[in-house]
Amino acid sequence: MNESVSRRRFLSRGVTGLSAVWASAHWPALLAAATHAHQAAKSAAPPKFEFFTPEEAKEIDAITSRIIPTDDTPGAHEAGVVYFIDRGLTTFGVDDQKTYREGLPELQARVTEVFQGKSKFSELTPEQQDEVLHSFDEESPKGRQRRFRTSPGAQNFFETLRQHTIAGFLIDPDYGGNHDAAGWKVIGREREHMFQPPFGYYDKGYPGWEVAAKADMKEAEKK
Amino acid sequence: MNVDQPKYKTSDEVDFVIIGSGAAGGVLAKELSTNGFRVVVLEQGPYLTEADFTHNEIEVLAMDKLTNHPKLQPTTVRKTPDEKAKPQRALVYGRCVGGTSVHFTANFWRFHEIDFVERSKVGTIPGSTLTDWPITYADLEPYYTKVEWEIGVSGLAGASPFDPPRSKPYPMPPLAVKSSGVLFERAARKLGWHPFPAPMAILSQPRPGRSACVQCGYCLGFGCEVGAKSSSLAAAIPVAERTGRCEIRPNSYVYKIELDANGRATGALYFDEKRNTHLQKAKAVVVCANGAETPRLLLLSANKQFPDGLANSSGLVGKNLMFNSGGTVTGVYEHPLNDYKGYCVSRVLHDFYELDHEKVGFYGGGGLDARYDFTPITFAFGGVPPETPRWGKDFKAALAHNFTRTMEIFCHGTSLPVENNSFSLDPDLKDAWGLPALRLTYKDHPDDLKLSSWLFERAHAIHEAAAAVKKWSFPPQEQQFGVHLLGTCRMGQDAKTSVINADHRTHDVKNLFLCDGSSLVTSGRGQPTMTIMALAFRAADRIIALAKRGEISA
Numbered sequence: 001m002n003e004s005v006s007r008r009r010f011l012s013r014g015v016t017g018l019s020a021v022w023a024s025a026h027w028p029a030l031l032a033a034a035t036h037a038h039q040a041a042k043s044a045a046p047p048k049f050e051f052f053t054p055e056e057a058k059e060i061d062a063i064t065s066r067i068i069p070t071d072d073t074p075g076a077h078e079a080g081v082v083y084f085i086d087r088g089l090t091t092f093g094v095d096d097q098k099t100y101r102e103g104l105p106e107l108q109a110r111v112t113e114v115f116q117g118k119s120k121f122s123e124l125t126p127e128q129q130d131e132v133l134h135s136f137d138e139e140s141p142k143g144r145q146r147r148f149r150t151s152p153g154a155q156n157f158f159e160t161l162r163q164h165t166i167a168g169f170l171i172d173p174d175y176g177g178n179h180d181a182a183g184w185k186v187i188g189r190e191r192e193h194m195f196q197p198p199f200g201y202y203d204k205g206y207p208g209w210e211v212a213a214k215a216d217m218k219e220a221e222k223k
Numbered sequence: 224m225n226v227d228q229p230k231y232k233t234s235d236e237v238d239f240v241i242i243g244s245g246a247a248g249g250v251l252a253k254e255l256s257t258n259g260f261r262v263v264v265l266e267q268g269p270y271l272t273e274a275d276f277t278h279n280e281i282e283v284l285a286m287d288k289l290t291n292h293p294k295l296q297p298t299t300v301r302k303t304p305d306e307k308a309k310p311q312r313a314l315v316y317g318r319c320v321g322g323t324s325v326h327f328t329a330n331f332w333r334f335h336e337i338d339f340v341e342r343s344k345v346g347t348i349p350g351s352t353l354t355d356w357p358i359t360y361a362d363l364e365p366y367y368t369k370v371e372w373e374i375g376v377s378g379l380a381g382a383s384p385f386d387p388p389r390s391k392p393y394p395m396p397p398l399a400v401k402s403s404g405v406l407f408e409r410a411a412r413k414l415g416w417h418p419f420p421a422p423m424a425i426l427s428q429p430r431p432g433r434s435a436c437v438q439c440g441y442c443l444g445f446g447c448e449v450g451a452k453s454s455s456l457a458a459a460i461p462v463a464e465r466t467g468r469c470e471i472r473p474n475s476y477v478y479k480i481e482l483d484a485n486g487r488a489t490g491a492l493y494f495d496e497k498r499n500t501h502l503q504k505a506k507a508v509v510v511c512a513n514g515a516e517t518p519r520l521l522l523l524s525a526n527k528q529f530p531d532g533l534a535n536s537s538g539l540v541g542k543n544l545m546f547n548s549g550g551t552v553t554g555v556y557e558h559p560l561n562d563y564k565g566y567c568v569s570r571v572l573h574d575f576y577e578l579d580h581e582k583v584g585f586y587g588g589g590g591l592d593a594r595y596d597f598t599p600i601t602f603a604f605g606g607v608p609p610e611t612p613r614w615g616k617d618f619k620a621a622l623a624h625n626f627t628r629t630m631e632i633f634c635h636g637t638s639l640p641v642e643n644n645s646f647s648l649d650p651d652l653k654d655a656w657g658l659p660a661l662r663l664t665y666k667d668h669p670d671d672l673k674l675s676s677w678l679f680e681r682a683h684a685i686h687e688a689a690a691a692v693k694k695w696s697f698p699p700q701e702q703q704f705g706v707h708l709l710g711t712c713r714m715g716q717d718a719k720t721s722v723i724n725a726d727h728r729t730h731d732v733k734n735l736f737l738c739d740g741s742s743l744v745t746s747g748r749g750q751p752t753m754t755i756m757a758l759a760f761r762a763a764d765r766i767i768a769l770a771k772r773g774e775i776s777a
Contacts, residue, residue, distance in 0.1 A: 067614040073623065130615065137613065162614055163604075167281060170599035175279045186619065187626035189563055189599055193278065195438040199565055200402035200627070201558035209379060209397075209420055212405075216412040 049083075050090035051097065056104060057082050060161070062122040063107070066129050067165040074182040076165050084168035084177035085161075096160070103157020110135060133158065228464045228471065229261075233490075233501045237261040238770070240491050240505035242477045242520065245322020246752050247739040247759040248511030249455020250374075253462045254763030255509075256469035260770070263470050263503055264463075265493055267516075268318035270473035271325075272456075276446035280600045284444050289326050291318045295655040300703050302666045304643055310652060313663035314705050316513050320473055321446075321456025323513065323706075324752060328443045328567045328596065329424040329452050331376050331753040333367045335387045336360040337577050337588075338747045348586050351639040351668055352543055356744040357716045357725040358761075360387055366757040366764075374756060375430055375453040378422030385417065385573040395428045397421065397569075398436055402560035403630035404569030407593030410689035416574045421592060424453035424753070425566050433457055438565035443596040472503075478658055480508055480524040480533055480735065488735045494656055506776050507734040509727075509766070511759070514544065514708025514740035515646045519661055521712070522648050534712075534729035534737075539722055542645045543713055544663075545638035545746035546705035548671035549589065551631040552682035554691035555608070559627035562595030563602075568633075569593065572685075575678065576748055585670040589636030589678045589748045591685070595629065602626055609695055628692075632685055634678035635749025639668040640710055667701050675699035707751050712741035726765040727758070734775050738762040 049057050064076035064085075076082075089097050110132055111121050118124060121132065136158035168177035170187070178184060181191050198204040206212065231237055238260040241248050248264060256262045271289070282288050291314070299308035317323035337344065339356040347353075364387075370376065372394045380392040397420035400408070404421075411418040425442070429435045433450035442452065450457040463469040474496035481489045481502060490504040510517050518541035524533040532540050572591040580586045597606045603622055606629055611621040644666065648659035679696050686694040715721025718730035723742060729735045738759050740751055747754060769775050 068619050069616050071616065071619075073619075075619065133614070165614075166603045167600055170603055171280060172278050175277075175281065184599065187599060187602075187622050188559065188561075189626065193437075193439045193441075195440070195564035197399040197401075197438075197565075199438075200561035202402035202405045202556070202560060203400055206400055206405050209382065209400075212408065213412075216409060 049086050051086050051100075052082070052089075057086065059104060059108070059121050060085060060100075062129065063133070063161060064165040064168075066126065066133055067162055068169050068183075069126070073186045076169055078179070079169045079177065079182040080179035081165050081168035081177065083179070084171075085164050087176060088164070099157050099160050103161070106157065107132070107136065137162075227467060228469060229467060231261070231263050231470050231503075233503045236490075236504040236506060237263050238506050239263075239509055240265060240503050240507075241509045241511055242491055243267075243322060243511035243513065243516070243739065244320045244455060244460065244471060245317055245511060245513060245739065246324040246455055246755045247762075248509075249321060249324070249459035249463070250756050250759035251509055251511060251738060251763050251766075252469050252471070253459040254760060255767070256463045256466040258763075258767050259468070260767075261468050262463070263472060263505065265475040265477050265491060265503065266320050266322075266471065266473045267476040268320065268473065270320045270471065271446065273446070273448050273450055276448045278439070278441045278445065278598075280598050284598075284601070287318075289317055289319050289444075289446060290315050296660070297652055297654065298661045298663060299649045299652055300663045300665075302664070302701065302703075304664055308649060308662045308664070312704065313661060314515055314708060316515065316706070316708065319446075319456075320460065320471055321454045324424075324454035325446045325452075325456050326444050327454075327752060328594075330568055330571075330592065330750045331378070331422045331424040331453075332571070332573075332590065332748075332750045333387060333389075333422075333757075334360065334363075334747040334754050335385070335576055338745050339363075341745060345580055345586055348639060348670070350641060351586075351670075352642050353586075353640055354713075354715065354720070354744060357714055357721075363754070363757050363761060364388065364390060366760040367753065369760045370753060370756045373760075374424065374458040375426050375433070376422055376424050376753075377427040379420045382419035383417060383571075383573050385576055393422065395426065398423060398425060398427045398566055399438075399569075401562055401565055401569040401593075401595075403562045403593040403595055406556065406560070406630065406689040407570045407572075407632065407685060410685045410687075411570075411572050413688045414684060416572055418570045418572045421568045421571045422753075423566060423568065426451045426453065432461065436566055440563050440565055441598065442567050444598075476656060477512070477520060478523055478656065480510070480520065482524075482526060482528065482533070482732070486528055486732060488732055498656065507736065507766075507770075509736045509738065511737075511739045514711045515661055517737055517739055517741045518646050518711045519648065523658060529731070534722060534731040534735060536731050537719055537722055539642075539713065539720070541647050541711050542642050543640040543710040544644040544646060544665065544705075545640055545707070545709040545743070546665065546702050547638050547707045547709070547746050547749045547751070548587070548636040548667065548675045548699070548702075549634040549678065549749060550675055550696065550699055551633050552679055552686060552694060552696040553606070553608075553629060553631050554686035554689070554694040555625050556628050556630070556689070557692055560595070560630055561627050562630055563597065563599075563626070567594045567596050575681065578674075578677075583677060585673040585677070586639060587637035587670055587674040589634055589674060590750075591678065591682055592633050592635070594631050594633050596631070597629075599626070602629075608693060609697075632682035634675060634682055636671065636674045636678055637748055638671050638709075638746040640713075640745070641666070641668050646708075646711055663703070663705075665702060665705070672699045672701070707740065707746070707749070709740045709743045709746050709751055712737050713744050714742050715744065726769065727762040728769070736762065736766060
């Protein structure tokens with residue numbers, strides 16, 4: 001593992017107790033805005049972009065589709081992540097609009113810089129798209145090896161978009177993203193919010209505390 | 224929220240004003256009002272109820288719906304007193320009626336005998352101000368039992384050979400075991416250790432007005448929508464409200480305790496929701512604002528008589544802060560555990576609660592538990608193996624494979640008290656009300672880090688014995704962020720070396736009492752809320768006795 005990556009991870013995870021929830025997530029302030037998409041998400045009207053132009057939406061959708069790609073299971077595209085982000089930015093995320101407004105043109109400029117004759121991210125092959133994104137990702141070892149100028153703005157844009165994509169893919173579908181619970185299907189989380197034991201493979205057939213304790217002790221005695 | 228609760232005028236001198244409605248404040252409100260006293264509880268946060276609680280990770284975790292907000296209440300952080308502190312988030316605590324007991328995991332161990340007398344047992348520890356409590360485990364035992372029965376704790380008495388003596392069994396059986404608990408239990412026994420069903424402040428059986436746990440999986444960080452989590456909000460405040468003598472006044476941010484010329488507290492000055500200021504008069508003041516805000520309030524209340532802060536003749540207000548040491552060792556297993564379902568912790572291990580410091584080479588001890596405290600989003604940010612790419616095909620594959628197959632072993636340990644570790648007032652930074660912000664100074668005692676590493680090795684051994692496919696941890700590091708806020712107004716007999724006496728009365732102001740994490744003399748081995756609630760029950764008994772003898776208002 002690249003040393004600086006391990007350091008970053010280490011900082012984000014080497015905390016205890018409750019703090020793990022807040023510190024491990026590194027919630028960006030801008031992410032908070034997206035929650036206000038909640039109401040918008042509940043409306044029955046067909047999705048319509050309010051912040052992005054259709055062209056921009058196509059680019060954002062293409063980027064989110066590399067962050068969580070579609071393979072034999074749904075990805076960010078099927079989960080409607082671009083709609084989640086759009087709604088977040090048009091409700092309370094006014095402060096975050098700048099990151100997108102400035103970041104997206106920078107990304108397109110990078111596309112032209114790397115792949116002459118191309119002007120749009122969405123026109124590239126998936127491999128080319130990944131190459132562009134690695135150059136933006138300050139934590140990516142591949143990004144580090146490239147000689148492109150680093151731009152904090154673009155990096156911030158990519159990191160913001162990465163986190164928004166994850167949130168839009170995995171949030172409870174009731175709160176404005178994760179369309180049709182696509183993200184939860186991928187990770188194996190059932191849609192319900194009430195469960196009964198047995199919960200998983202290992203607690204199936206658990207005989208109860210006293211019986212389990214006795215059985216384990218007998219086994220230990222045999223040895 | 225009970226609409227029949229009284230509305231006291233601020234000019235009406237009530238018997239007690241309690242500042243903070245969390246684990247301690249809620250219990251004190253219940254005890255004092257049920258014993259006939261007129262009580263006003265000032266809570267800085269809103270009055271949220273079960274209907275307000277959701278599973279919205281962004282709203283609850285990222286927007287701090289239940290907790291102190293870093294923008295409104297910024298903090299600064301440094302390691303030692305000679306550094307200038309930098310703006311950085313230092314702590315999280317509950318900022319709503321019920322306080323941190325609303326969103327905590329609800330692990331509910333009692334402290335053991337050793338926690339109260341460790342200094343006498345181990346002697347002086349270089350670099351630490353470790354000292355004995357003025358009370359013992361035996362003094363607190365009846366109150367632990369009271370918490371279990373009145374607030375609601377599930378567990379199995381006698382299951383751990385290391386448990387301290389108890390006068391009564393638990394009022395209800397432990398919750399159903401999870402896959403993480405079964406793996407942990409079997410592996411630990413293989414290693415010759417003694418795992419036991421976790422005592423939890425979560426109902427395994429319904430109680431009047433409260434449901435048993437429905438296993439939704441959103442304990443840590445979230446409020447319980449069915450009242451199964453034994454928070455002050457669910458278990459204590461409704462009882463206080465039903466007396467008709469207790470008013471819970473939310474959105475009331477106390478900034479000063481007022482004193483008269485004789486050095487007696489006369490009430491609490493606070494901002495209401497619209498930032499108008501009021502003085503709630505009271506015969507006595509009980510501060511239960513947590514281990515950060517209680518010392519801050521005393522320091523903010525400095526006056527001519529107490530230029531270094533109210534009740535601070537010892538100079539120890541805010542000092543000897545302890546966060547508890549520890550961390551997690553994560554493991555991935557062959558089959559799905561589905562540990563996202565249900566409450567966090569089902570099995571605990573106390574074999575290492577008391578360690579022989581000459582053998583291990585450091586002071587302290589700890590406990591281990593099997594848990595899963597992720598939501599889908601927090602798992603994606605912090606639950607996948609460290610070498611996983613941060614995005615793309617392999618990232619998605621790791622999420623898909625690991626979300627249901629992961630469990631953590633959490634190591635909880637002592638923090639040795641160090642006088643420099645503290646909460647104080649930042650000289651420059653202000654909060655949104657214009658009050659000096661909290662400044663954290665913290666550098667773990669070296670033994671705390673050694674202890675964490677030692678416990679991590681045992682946690683790795685359990686994963687190994689449980690046949691984990693993969694496991695990892697990060698080296699323990701010095702903490703700059705805390706949620707257990709302990710020791711900052713410590714209890715003691717000597718007014719020179721402590722802030723409150725064993726009755727929770729400040730040595731300096733006769734009708735001023737403090738009770739919360741700040742009262743603790745040692746950190747225990749994590750899980751302080753049970754002890755904070757037990758102390759609150761005991762403090763109430765002491766305060767009621769003093770009041771009945773006329774020793775408070777006299």
